[in-house]
Structures are given as structure tokens and as C-alpha cells.
Amino acid sequence: MSDGFEKAPFLLTRADAFITWAQKNSLWPFGSGLACCAIEMIATAAARYDIARFGMELFRASPRQADLFIVAGTVTLKMAPVLRRLWDQMPDPKWAMAMGNCAIGGGPFPTYSVLQGVDRIIPVDVYVAGCPPTPQGLIHGLMTLQEKIARSHPTKEILDPDARRQS
Amino acid sequence: MELREYDLNMGPQHPSTHGVLRLKLAVDNEVVLGVEPVLGYLHRGMEKLWESLTFTQVVPLTDRLDYIASLSNNLGYCLAVEKLAGIEVPKRARYIRVVLAELQRLASHLAWVGFMANDIGAMSVLLYAFEAREHVLDIFEEYCGARLTVHGIRIGGAVRDLDAPLASRIRAVLEKIPERLEDVRALLDENRIWKERTVGVGRISAADAIDYGLTGPPLRASGVAWDMRKDLPYSSYDDFDFDVPLGANGDVYDRYLVRLEEICQSIRIVRQALEGLPEGDPRAKMPRVLKIAPGEVFHTIEAPKGVLGFTVRSNGSDKPERVKMKSPSFINLQALDHMCRGNLFSDVIGILGSLDIVLGEIDK
Amino acid sequence: MPEDRADRPELRKILAALAGRLGGAVLAGVVDGGELSVRLAKDGLAPALRFLKEEAGFNALEDIAAFDNLDAAGGGGPRFTVVYRLYRFPGALRTRVAVDVGEGERLASAVPLYRSADWAEREAFDMFGIRFEGHPDLRRIYMPDDFEGHPLRKDFPLAGRTGGA
Numbered sequence: 001m002s003d004g005f006e007k008a009p010f011l012l013t014r015a016d017a018f019i020t021w022a023q024k025n026s027l028w029p030f031g032s033g034l035a036c037c038a039i040e041m042i043a044t045a046a047a048r049y050d051i052a053r054f055g056m057e058l059f060r061a062s063p064r065q066a067d068l069f070i071v072a073g074t075v076t077l078k079m080a081p082v083l084r085r086l087w088d089q090m091p092d093p094k095w096a097m098a099m100g101n102c103a104i105g106g107g108p109f110p111t112y113s114v115l116q117g118v119d120r121i122i123p124v125d126v127y128v129a130g131c132p133p134t135p136q137g138l139i140h141g142l143m144t145l146q147e148k149i150a151r152s153h154p155t156k157e158i159l160d161p162d163a164r165r166q167s
Numbered sequence: 168m169e170l171r172e173y174d175l176n177m178g179p180q181h182p183s184t185h186g187v188l189r190l191k192l193a194v195d196n197e198v199v200l201g202v203e204p205v206l207g208y209l210h211r212g213m214e215k216l217w218e219s220l221t222f223t224q225v226v227p228l229t230d231r232l233d234y235i236a237s238l239s240n241n242l243g244y245c246l247a248v249e250k251l252a253g254i255e256v257p258k259r260a261r262y263i264r265v266v267l268a269e270l271q272r273l274a275s276h277l278a279w280v281g282f283m284a285n286d287i288g289a290m291s292v293l294l295y296a297f298e299a300r301e302h303v304l305d306i307f308e309e310y311c312g313a314r315l316t317v318h319g320i321r322i323g324g325a326v327r328d329l330d331a332p333l334a335s336r337i338r339a340v341l342e343k344i345p346e347r348l349e350d351v352r353a354l355l356d357e358n359r360i361w362k363e364r365t366v367g368v369g370r371i372s373a374a375d376a377i378d379y380g381l382t383g384p385p386l387r388a389s390g391v392a393w394d395m396r397k398d399l400p401y402s403s404y405d406d407f408d409f410d411v412p413l414g415a416n417g418d419v420y421d422r423y424l425v426r427l428e429e430i431c432q433s434i435r436i437v438r439q440a441l442e443g444l445p446e447g448d449p450r451a452k453m454p455r456v457l458k459i460a461p462g463e464v465f466h467t468i469e470a471p472k473g474v475l476g477f478t479v480r481s482n483g484s485d486k487p488e489r490v491k492m493k494s495p496s497f498i499n500l501q502a503l504d505h506m507c508r509g510n511l512f513s514d515v516i517g518i519l520g521s522l523d524i525v526l527g528e529i530d531k
Numbered sequence: 532m533p534e535d536r537a538d539r540p541e542l543r544k545i546l547a548a549l550a551g552r553l554g555g556a557v558l559a560g561v562v563d564g565g566e567l568s569v570r571l572a573k574d575g576l577a578p579a580l581r582f583l584k585e586e587a588g589f590n591a592l593e594d595i596a597a598f599d600n601l602d603a604a605g606g607g608g609p610r611f612t613v614v615y616r617l618y619r620f621p622g623a624l625r626t627r628v629a630v631d632v633g634e635g636e637r638l639a640s641a642v643p644l645y646r647s648a649d650w651a652e653r654e655a656f657d658m659f660g661i662r663f664e665g666h667p668d669l670r671r672i673y674m675p676d677d678f679e680g681h682p683l684r685k686d687f688p689l690a691g692r693t694g695g696a
Contacts, residue, residue, distance in 0.1 A: 036234035046297035061182040079208045111212030112691025207673035380647025398623040478596045491596035501650050
């Protein structure tokens with residue numbers, strides 16, 4: 001919980017509400033489609049599940065233009081440094097979602113070549129379980145992330161750039 | 168200033184590489200001199216993992232190989248194990264498997280045309296194709312609860328029976344698909360931009376195709392009439408009447424036509440299978456623990472991506488000694504260099520797309 | 532269900548011709564339904580593949596599968612077995628060629644005959660450490676170049692040797 005922030009000036013909390021409203025309703029995903037989960041991610045973006053309802057239809061191919069890193073699929077040890085570099089290339093504010101059991105904890109692959117969870121290399125905000133998660137599951141995860149963003153305090157970071165992003 | 172040849176790196180993070188594939192391109196201005204794929208970014212150690220699982224436990228992991236056509240992987244592996252163990256699959260189960268496998272082929276080709284068109288720039292086709300595919304996924308979800316990694320085919324047969332209500336829903340879906348296909352064809356078949364980007368691009372001759380080990384639609388687009396469903400029929404495919412579409416020029420456009428026509432043929436097969444569904448069990452009686460006497464078998468099927476094969480070696484226990492998968496995408500990708508040379512580097516996307524590769528199957 | 536393949540008598544003729552050509556290098560050969568299966572001595576591999584492709588018409592190499600015999604019953608034999616699956620199209624004829632190779636020994640590469648052998652041999656090298664003489668570019672295909680060990684060997688642990696990831 002944000003201690004001391006309850007006493008923040010009214011204007012800042014209103015600014016927070018506006019900024020987080022804008023952020024959560026226009027997340028641009030950087031779809032890091034690694035394996036099977038990528039197909040369900042694309043299905044969520046397609047006509048039936050229509051991620052555009054959430055303002056998220058603009059999947060960016062470049063991390064520099066995105067703010068939500070969706071790790072969809074198994075992360076191998078060979079791919080891990082690439083993912084870390086992509087995460088580092090994303091400008092703040094940014095969020096990460098581990099989509100699917102492989103991204104959460106290695107999934108059904110306890111093998112010599114698989115990273116047992118992407119949270120070993122990047123900080124994850126939302127975990128969406130499933131193998132693969134259904135589009136409904138992914139949307140639920142996105143909505144959970146939206147709630148998380150709504151609870152955050154971006155003005156604190158604007159006023160004090162050294163402050164870590166509060167969850 | 169003189170323009171010289173240079174190297175371009177594509178991937179492993181790239182929207183059009185159909186997964187985590189890295190391509191090293193050597194280009195001279197815009198003409199491709201060579202393409203070298205770098206694999207392994209999705210190598211999960213499947214074959215090693217399978218050696219520590221029972222024969223039955225391996226089946227759901229095969230879904231994760233070609234994840235766009237998971238039932239085909241199930242079928243390929245189960246047929247190999249059944250051949251090794253001498254398990255007789257009841258005829259009803261074989262017909263149910265054909266229905267599932269052909270519906271899966273349909274879904275796979277629809278996903279393919281969506282991705283291919285999206286890569287070239289025709290994004291509406293992605294939406295149309297995925298909408299049509301959703302109807303097929305509804306059938307899978309109703310049948311056994313999963314949309315993508317279906318695991319509906321098990322050792323001995325299918326996971327459950329295909330009852331009359333589901334069969335009539337399948338028939339209803341089969342009515343919808345041709346309509347959507349017509350929409351896609353109307354957008355692409357005679358589209359000037361589509362044809363500029365696909366006709367004459369990525370050619371491979373029939374002789375080269377066979378030498379590279381190409382199988383599936385890329386081979387048939389070069390005019391080679393090789394289809395395992397006809398040549399070495401399995402699961403009662405020889406009971407059904409269907410054509411194998413062939414191309415003439417071996418270019419990207421022919422591969423596109425071949426796959427769309429295969430969708431129509433799949434619809435034909437499913438209708439016949441539903442019509443002639445015999446009485447019987449959907450699955451053979453299986454022992455609680457499946458132990459297989461020492462032996463080795465190699466079995467192939469015609470998966471949507473090409474000829475999928477499994478070598479299974481048993482050692483008397485309930486776990487396989489070795490399972491080696493012959494991956495059609497792995498072999499087809501080898502020919503990418505040959506197909507891309509001399510073309511523009513923006514054609515690499517189209518040629519790669521036309522091979523219809525899946526990294527899960529390539530990297531295992 | 533095990534499809535009962537119709538008997539293909541031409542395979543018997545091919546086996547006889549192969550045995551005639553290679554003599555003692557053909558250690559065993561059997562025709563079972565629509566498939567010919569031969570076991571060769573290491574040196575017989577290249578001439579056998581050449582004969583099968585150029586004279587017997589097996590124009591496609593479907594697969595190269597390597598096996599580690601470390602756990603095999605009655606160990607002590609050669610460490611690895613490499614199995615080549617050849618296919619004749621049209622006609623749907625299959626041939627299985629098996630060759631045993633020991634640790635550190637090399638097999639002749641099939642790449643001069645079948646271009647599809649390229650990556651399959653690289654895979655066998657990456658996963659087992661088997662080397663192929665005459666391969667244009669024998670290096671790992673899945674694992675990073677600096678990886679140590681060959682994962683599909685029976686003595687390589689499933690979770691790897693780096694202490695888990």
C-alpha cells in the first residue's frame with residue numbers, strides 16, 4: 001500500500017486517476033509470441049475476442065513503441081538474453097505479463113534448455129495461467145492488469161523520477 | 168559511394184518469422200544472396216523429456232510440437248505406438264480420427280492463410296480466416312474441452328465418442344467455411360498486389376524439391392503428387408474419395424492455391440466420414456499400464472505442414488527408449504535458402520510464409 | 532492399427548543386389564511387407580546409400596535418427612546407432628539402413644547424395660556428438676555454439692548440468 005500518499009494533494013490524485021485511465025485503456029502490447037500461447041494471443045486480437053475493445057489492438061513489433069510486454073510461450077535459455085534486451089529497450093512506464101504456464105514457471109518442460117519462468121529475468125506484473133490460456137483467460141489477465149494500473153501512482157514518479165514504480 | 172553486399176539479421180524477435188526464428192540474410196542491394204536460418208530459440212528438449220515419460224504421458228506433449236495442428240501430432244505419434252505395440256484401433260475410432268484430423272487440417276490452413284496474408288499486408292484476411300477458424304475450434308472445445316492443444320486423439324483411438332448432435336454441429340460448421348473461403352478468395356486470388364508478390368516468387372523445381380526432402384503443400388505446389396494419405400494410407404483414409412491438389416510452377420502463389428484447395432478437400436473427407444461412421448467403440452481396450460516389448464517402428468502421416476513421422480523404439484518398459492520425430496517444417500525450412508536466392512529481400516517474408524513452418528515442430 | 536503392408540517383392544531383389552555389391556558390409560537384411568531393413572558395417576554406408584539412391588531409385592531421404600545404446604540390454608557394443616530412412620517416390624517403397632558407430636568414430640556424410648541430410652546430420656552431431664565425414668558445415672543446430680555436452684546422450688541429465696535455470 002502507498003503509505004503517506006493518502007495525504008497527497010487532491011490535484012495529484014486526480015492527475016493520477018486521469019493518467020492511469022489513459023494508460024490502462026491504451027496499452028500497446030509488444031507481443032513476444034514465442035510458442036503455442038502466441039496463437040491464442042493472436043486469436044484474442046482477432047475478430048471474435050476483439051482485444052480492440054480494450055484499446056490493445058495495436059501490437060507493436062518494436063519494443064520501443066510498446067508498453068506491455070506479453071511473454072507468450074516457452075522461454076529457452078538461448079532466447080532469454082534476447083528477451084531481457086527487448087525488455088530493457090522498452091521505455092517506461094512498462095508492464096510485463098507472463099502468459100501461459102511456460103512463461104510462469106517453465107510449464108511442462110523441466111529440461112536442460114528451458115528457463116523455468118520468465119520472472120527470473122524480468123519483473124512480471126500479471127501471471128495468466130493456462131496451457132495455453134483461453135482468450136477469455138488472457139482478457140481476464142489484461143483486465144487484472146488494468147486494475148493494477150488503476151491503483152498505481154504515476155504522478156509520484158513524475159515528481160520524483162528516482163521513486164520506484166509503486167504497485 | 169559504392170553499394171556493396173551486406174548482412175542483415177532478421178529475428179529471433181520479428182513479427183513475421185512465425186515464431187522465434189533467426190534468419191541471417193546476405194543481400195546485395197535488395198537481392199538475396201543467401202539465407203541462413205539459426206534455430207534453437209524454442210528448443211525445449213522434447214525428445215529427451217519423452218524418454219522419462221510413459222507412452223501415454225508423451226501424447227499431450229506432442230500437441231506442443233506443431234501447435235497450430237496439434238491433433239495431427241497426436242495422430243502421428245499414436246499410430247506409431249499402436250504399430251509398435253500391435254494395438255488394433257476399431258473402425259469407428261479410425262473414422263473419428265479422420266474427422267478430427269481433417270478438421271484440424273482445415274483450421275491449420277485457415278490460420279496459415281491468415282498469417283500469410285497478414286505478413287504480405289492484407290490484414291483483413293487474417294480477421295476473416297481466424298473468424299472461420301473459431302468455428303472449428305468451437306467443435307474441438309465441445310468435443311474435448313481444448314481449443315488449441317487439443318489432445319483429442321489418444322493411444323488406441325479417440326478420447327471420446329462423436330455423438331449425433333456433435334456430428335450435426337460439425338456439418339453446420341462445414342456449411343459456413345466455404346462462404347468464408349469465398350471471401351478470402353475474392354480478396355486475394357486475382358488481386359494484383361497479391362499476385363505481384365507471389366507469382367514467380369520462391370520457385371523450386373520438382374526435382375530439387377524431392378532432393379531437399381520437401382513434403383506437403385510446398386512439394387505438391389511443384390507438381391509432385393506425393394500425399395501419404397494416398398501413398399501409404401493410414402486410419403482408413405483409403406475408404407474416402409478425395410483429390411490431391413497440385414500446383415504447376417512451384418512458386419508462392421501455387422502453394423497458396425494448393426492449401427486453399429486442400430481445405431475444400433478436407434471438407435469433402437469429413438462429410439464422407441460422418442456419413443459412413445460405423446458402429447463400434449471410439450477407442451480400443453487399453454491396459455492400465457502400457458508396456459511395449461523391444462522393437463522399433465517408423466510411421467508417417469500427412470500432417471498439414473507435410474509428412475510427419477515418428478520413430479519409436481521400445482525397451483520392454485512403459486517408457487519409450489527413444490522417440491525421434493521427423494519434422495516436416497524442419498526439413499522444408501532447409502530449402503528456404505534455395506528458394507530465396509535471386510529474389511528481393513522483401514520476398515523472404517512471402518517465401519517463408521509460404522513454407523508454413525511452425526517453430527515448435529522445428530526446434531522440438 | 533498396424534497396417535498390413537502388401538508384400539513388395541522388388542525389395543527382395545534390391546536386397547540381393549545390395550548384398551552382392553557390398554558383400555560382407557551388409558551384416559543383416561530383411562524384407563518385411565513393404566519395408567526393407569539392412570544393417571551395415573560403417574564402411575558400407577556410403578556405397579550402400581549411393582547404390583540405393585542411384586540404382587534402386589530411393590530418391591528421398593526421410594529421416595536420420597540416432598540412438599544412444601548406453602542403456603541397451605547387453606551393453607558393450609558400439610555406443611551409437613544411426614538409422615537412415617529412405618523412400619522411393621513414386622511407389623511408396625521404404626528402406627531402413629542402420630549403422631553402428633562408436634564414440635569418436637565418424638560416419639560418411641549423406642549430404643553429397645541427399646541435400647536433406649544436411650540439418651539432420653547437424654542435429655545428430657548436436658544431440659549425440661556423432662561426426663559425419665564430408666559434411667559441408669558440421670556444427671550445432673539447436674544448442675548455442677558454446678554449449679558443452681550432447682543432451683540426448685543417456686548420461687546427460689534431463690535438467691542439464693548448469694545447476695538448473
